[in-house]
Amino acid sequence: MRTGRVVTALAAAAMLSLSGCSSSDDDDADSGSTGGASESSGGAQGTVRIGIKFDQPGLGFKDGDEYTGFDVDVARYVANELGYGEDQIEFVQSPSAQRENLLETGQVDMIFATYSITDKRKEVVSFGGPYFVAGQDLLVAADDDSIKGPEDLEGKNLCSVTGSTSAQRIKDEYATGTNLLEQPGYAECVTALTAGSVDAVTTDDIILAGLAAVPANKGKVKVVGNPFSEENYGVGLPKDSDKCEAINTAIKKMIEDGTWDELLADNVGASGYKANTDLNPPKPAACS
Amino acid sequence: MDDGYLQQYVSLFEEFDVIGAFWVNIQLTVYAGILGLVLGTVLATMRISPVPSLRWAGSAYVTVFRNTPLTIIMVFCVLGLWGQLGWTLSPDFTTNFFRFAVVALTVYHAAFFCEALRSGVNTVPIGQAEAARAIGLSFLPAARLVILPQAFRGSVAPLGNVLIALIKNSTVAAAAGVAEAAGLMKTMIEFRPDVILAIFLTFAFGFVVLVVPVGMATTALSRRLAVVR
Amino acid sequence: MTDSPLFDTPGPRARRRMLWMNIVGALVVAGIGFLVLRAFAAKGQLDADLWNPFVGSRAWENFLLPGLKDTLKAAGISIVTASIFGIVFGIGRLSRSSLVRRVSGAIVEFFRAVPVLLMMIFFYLGIARLHVVEPADLPLVAVVLGLTFYNGSVFAELIRSGVHSLPRGQREAALAVGLRPTQSLRLIEVPQALIAMLPAIASQLVVILKDTALGSIITYPDLLDAARRLGSGDGNILQALMIAAGMFIVINYALTRLAGRLARRVGGRTAGRPRAEAPGLAVGPGAT
Numbered sequence: 134m135r136t137g138r139v140v141t142a143l144a145a146a147a148m149l150s151l152s153g154c155s156s157s158d159d160d161d162a163d164s165g166s167t168g169g170a171s172e173s174s175g176g177a178q179g180t181v182r183i184g185i186k187f188d189q190p191g192l193g194f195k196d197g198d199e200y201t202g203f204d205v206d207v208a209r210y211v212a213n214e215l216g217y218g219e220d221q222i223e224f225v226q227s228p229s230a231q232r233e234n235l236l237e238t239g240q241v242d243m244i245f246a247t248y249s250i251t252d253k254r255k256e257v258v259s260f261g262g263p264y265f266v267a268g269q270d271l272l273v274a275a276d277d278d279s280i281k282g283p284e285d286l287e288g289k290n291l292c293s294v295t296g297s298t299s300a301q302r303i304k305d306e307y308a309t310g311t312n313l314l315e316q317p318g319y320a321e322c323v324t325a326l327t328a329g330s331v332d333a334v335t336t337d338d339i340i341l342a343g344l345a346a347v348p349a350n351k352g353k354v355k356v357v358g359n360p361f362s363e364e365n366y367g368v369g370l371p372k373d374s375d376k377c378e379a380i381n382t383a384i385k386k387m388i389e390d391g392t393w394d395e396l397l398a399d400n401v402g403a404s405g406y407k408a409n410t411d412l413n414p415p416k417p418a419a420c421s
Numbered sequence: 422m423d424d425g426y427l428q429q430y431v432s433l434f435e436e437f438d439v440i441g442a443f444w445v446n447i448q449l450t451v452y453a454g455i456l457g458l459v460l461g462t463v464l465a466t467m468r469i470s471p472v473p474s475l476r477w478a479g480s481a482y483v484t485v486f487r488n489t490p491l492t493i494i495m496v497f498c499v500l501g502l503w504g505q506l507g508w509t510l511s512p513d514f515t516t517n518f519f520r521f522a523v524v525a526l527t528v529y530h531a532a533f534f535c536e537a538l539r540s541g542v543n544t545v546p547i548g549q550a551e552a553a554r555a556i557g558l559s560f561l562p563a564a565r566l567v568i569l570p571q572a573f574r575g576s577v578a579p580l581g582n583v584l585i586a587l588i589k590n591s592t593v594a595a596a597a598g599v600a601e602a603a604g605l606m607k608t609m610i611e612f613r614p615d616v617i618l619a620i621f622l623t624f625a626f627g628f629v630v631l632v633v634p635v636g637m638a639t640t641a642l643s644r645r646l647a648v649v650r
Numbered sequence: 651m652t653d654s655p656l657f658d659t660p661g662p663r664a665r666r667r668m669l670w671m672n673i674v675g676a677l678v679v680a681g682i683g684f685l686v687l688r689a690f691a692a693k694g695q696l697d698a699d700l701w702n703p704f705v706g707s708r709a710w711e712n713f714l715l716p717g718l719k720d721t722l723k724a725a726g727i728s729i730v731t732a733s734i735f736g737i738v739f740g741i742g743r744l745s746r747s748s749l750v751r752r753v754s755g756a757i758v759e760f761f762r763a764v765p766v767l768l769m770m771i772f773f774y775l776g777i778a779r780l781h782v783v784e785p786a787d788l789p790l791v792a793v794v795l796g797l798t799f800y801n802g803s804v805f806a807e808l809i810r811s812g813v814h815s816l817p818r819g820q821r822e823a824a825l826a827v828g829l830r831p832t833q834s835l836r837l838i839e840v841p842q843a844l845i846a847m848l849p850a851i852a853s854q855l856v857v858i859l860k861d862t863a864l865g866s867i868i869t870y871p872d873l874l875d876a877a878r879r880l881g882s883g884d885g886n887i888l889q890a891l892m893i894a895a896g897m898f899i900v901i902n903y904a905l906t907r908l909a910g911r912l913a914r915r916v917g918g919r920t921a922g923r924p925r926a927e928a929p930g931l932a933v934g935p936g937a938t
Contacts, residue, residue: 182785187871188879196883197712225785226869230607234617238778240785290514295595295604312514315598320882321496325504328693349699349885471657471664474672488856488902490863490874493895500888505693506686536853550656560657568656589765603767607867610771621772625764632763 181217183208184227184235184244184369188318191343191401193246200224203339203400204366207264207384208245210392211368214383215376229297233257236371243376244369247340250418260367261380261420264387265397266412268360269299270338272345274326275355280333282359283307289332290314292322299336302362319344327353337364342406356406363412377420388414430619433609442605443627449519449591449601453526454584460527461534462569468535469542469568471560479535486532491525495596498525522594526587533583541576542568574646581639585632602627700886704893709880717876718897724790724862724870728797729855735798736805737840743810744835754806761803767864770796774868793865793872801858808850812843845916852909856902873897 185204186193192202205224212222227235227246235241236258247267250260273280280286286308293300295315304311314331316322322334323344334341341356368380387393393414408414433439467479486494498521502508510520545568553563573580592603606624610617660668690696703709742754761769774792777783783791816839824834844851866875877894881887 187869188882190883194883195879197708197716199712223786226871228867228869230610231869234775234778238785239781240778240788295598295607314514314518315595315600315604316499317496317596318878318882318887320878320885320887321500323885324500324887328505328507328695330504330507347883347885469656471660472668472671474668474675484903485899488860488899488906489895490860490898492863492874493891493898496891497888497895505695505888506689554656554658563656585762592765592767603765606768606771617775621768621775625768625772628765628768629760629763633759636759636763 180221180223181212181215181243182223182225182241183212184225184232184241184246186228186246187226188320189247189340189343190347191404192340195224195226201400202343203265203396204245204247206396206400207387207393208243210387210396211243211245211264211380211383214386215379232369236369239371242371243374243380246369247337248367248369249337249364250367254369257372259370259372259374259377259420260418261370261377262367262384262417263365263415264368264384264393264417265339265366266409266415267337267339267364267366268409268412269302269335269362269364270341270360271357272323272326272334272341272354273332273357274329275353277332281357283335283361286311286333288312290330292316292325292331292334293336294319294322297336299362303335307361323350323354333357338406339401339408342401342404345404345406346401351403356404358406360409365415365418381417381420384417426616426619429613429616433613433616433620433623436613437605437609439602439605439623439627442600442602443631445519445594445599445601446588446591447631449522449526449594449599450584450588452523453530453591454587456523456527457530457534457583457587458580460531461538464531464535465538465542465572466564466569468539469564483532483535486529487536489529491529491590491593492596494529495522495525495593498522499597518598519594522591522597522599525597526591526594530583530587530590533586534580537576537579537583538569538572540579541572541574544575545571577639577643577646581636581643584639585635588631588635589628695888700884700889703880703884703886704889709884709890713876713880714873714893714897717871717873717894720871720876721859721862721873724793724797724865724872725855725859727790728794728801728858728862731794731798732801732805732858735802736809738806739802740806740809740813741835741840743806744813746831758803758806761799762807764800766796766800766861767867769799770864770868772796789865789868789870792868793862793870796864797858797861800861801854804854804857805851808847808854809840809843812847813839815846816842845913848909848913848916852906852913855905855909859902859905860898 185200185202185208187195189202193204194200194202208224209219209222213219225235225241227241227244229246232244232246232248233254236244243261245264248254248260249267250263254260271280271283271286280289283303284307286303287310289308290312291300291303292314293316295317297315300313300315304313314322314325316325319334319336319340322331325331326334327350334344338356338358338360344350345354345356368384370376370380397408464479464482467475468483470476470479499518502524503517503521509517510524511517549567549571550563553567558566592601594601595604595607602624606620609620613620687696694700739754739758742750743758745751745754770792773795774788777791777795778785778788813835820838820842821831821834824838825831829837862870862872863874865872866878873894874891877890878887881890884890
């Protein structure tokens with residue numbers, strides 16, 4: 134156990150020195166916070182491995198040695214409340230398809246990666262939170278007023294990522310005549326959108342807002358703002374985790390002290406996107 | 422427990438069209454194989470032609486396309502040619518991307534077909550070329566009637582290798598939005614992480630079934646067709 | 651190439667005709683290039699905003715160079731391990747024991763038939779459940795294993811066919827001076843086979859380098875993944891991929907040239923005929 138930690142630390146140190154960049158610690162929460170909130174045994178010692186997206190601007194994005202985005206900032210806040218300092222957090226890339234696997238095999242301790250709470254997923258993993266309620270929405274060209282919702286997509290070209298259910302849902306439930314293009318990532322979809330080859334990109338509204346907030350896309354695309362599903366973003370935890378209560382307490386505190394609003398505005402506010410206030414900020418559900 | 426696993430496994434096939442996905446890979450392979458071989462032959466002819474600029478163009482083509490990851494070529498075909506330039510290869514939305522995937526696989530593997538053929542050209546003894554010239558054939562007839570037929574026979578094995586690579590690389594078509602086996606595997610793993618090992622073995626086995634006969638056939642063919650010298 | 655056996659040296663008339671054709675050809679190519687560029691410009695893809703990031707140091711320091719480093723790291727390790735795998739099973743396929751020969755043959759054929767991507771996913775998921783590897787190293791290990799088994803099998807085939815391409819006298823001479831068959835294989839035949847197969851091995855190295863890009867699906871942060879991430883964050887994915895493609899082309903071209911030079915230099919040290927192509931699948935002519 135002890136040697137394992139040493140190896141991890143050494144590896145992390147080696148990585149840092151190899152990439153030749155010192156990580157700048159401009160974190161929003163002070164890293165000196167003591168482990169007062171920690172309820173799990175030895176929570177303030179060692180490192181916590183947190184799964185995030187590396188490729189979604191505005192939510193979870195890796196830029197050199199810096200990690201940015203709403204999910205990342207929420208993760209930092211929660212980890213701090215659990216007693217982990219900034220230097221004790223290790224971020225791990227968690228693409229959608231790998232999230233259950235990463236938790237089940239203990240490669241990560243928790244996941245903040247646009248992870249919707251569903252009954253099917255609850256069979257294999259546990260969830261803390263939710264810390265945000267997103268909804269499926271559409272991203273369209275800034276000057277396009279013809280698409281107001283999924284029903285308007287009849288005969289139009291729609292882009293989403295491979296293996297995603299959200300695009301299929303539109304085809305099944307709203308507009309059967311939609312042409313579906315599946316791409317490896319959302320950025321590819323946005324490129325096709327700005328060139329006018331597809332008419333809309335679909336996924337959760339906050340992800341779209343993150344894409345729209347990218348400087349190069351500003352003014353070219355907009356989020357329609359008519360969400361037609363409810364996605365409760367939770368904190369993914371291993372099935373036997375005892376951290377759920379502490380995480381929910383941290384999330385409640387984050388919402389109450391105004392940090393939540395601040396983080397949301399900082400990360401995706403530039404797109405003009407406003408979170409659905411009927412559902413947000415959410416109340417963390419009871420832990421099972 | 423074992424019984425349940427088996428049932429879970431069988432239910433996969435009802436839920437997902439695995440055979441259909443592999444059929445897409447086979448179609449991609451056949452179309453790109455034929456087109457790639459044609460383009461590869463043209464390139465190989467260019468690379469041994471008397472015109473320096475054609476030789477240069479041929480080798481430039483091979484250098485560029487052989488050294489670029491296929492995924493990037495695939496993305497450029499879709500996002501570049503279709504997404505930016507607005508080219509369409511078919512009025513039908515799905516067919517359009519299938520054809521772009523075929524184009525990407527073709528231009529990539531043509532470089533490899535070309536190199537395989539060139540290695541076949543190297544097995545043709547110089548005497549054959551000299552004899553062709555001696556009876557008055559100019560370059561193109563000599564290539565068409567004497568050199569290339571023998572080169573094809575001499576390069577069946579390397580051509581077979583390219584074909585095998587093509588079968589496996591057809592999985593990259595997922596990047597062009599084509600619903601094929603690798604994409605389906607990803608979807609299946611996402612929806613049914615409980616039977617992940619079975620899913621993997623199914624797809625691995627599917628490729629073994631596709632690839633091994635091709636390998637054996639080309640090996641047998643290369644021995645039958647080998648020009649005895 | 652004027653001494654090519656395939657055609658006569660072009661005379662003055664043919665040379666004049668070629669010159670005209672070249673001019674016309676160059677004009678046509680330039681014309682097409684111009685039209686394509688104009689179309690891209692019309693879509694704003696040539697805007698300075700989208701290309702400027704590559705002039706600054708952030709794109710290189712934070713994305714492209716770390717990505718390149720990881721690509722080279724995975725490729726470098728894989729080359730070594732695949733060579734070991736290849737030599738072991740290549741000799742196994744030449745063994746005097748038919749059992750060893752058959753087992754080696756089956757292993758080599760299986761791993762050559764399965765797409766590398768599938769193997770990477772499998773090792774990634776499988777090893778995670780065994781808990782034998784530090785989680786942070788898992789993607790690298792899975793990438794290296796996938797590349798090792800596939801390319802090692804190709805190397806094994808190369809060694810086998812290289813040995814078969816040696817003149818029989820080499821082995822006979824070795825036996826005549828009192829070496830045992832295994833010694834002859836190890837000391838006389840395999841080294842010469844390796845040299846004879848150097849060009850083919852070199853083109854396989856290019857394959858390894860390119861295939862590290864498949865690792866992005868199991869969260870290995872290779873060059874392609876880094877480029878895609880950069881493109882997502884800056885909204886210029888086409889440009890980022892084009893730069894990555896350029897980097898791949900330059901490195902692979904250099905690698906091929908280097909290997910070609912090496913092959914020419916050591917070419918005299920083998921009795922075999924250097925071949926640039928990987929040998930055919932299944933049993934070759936000499937195997938019994």
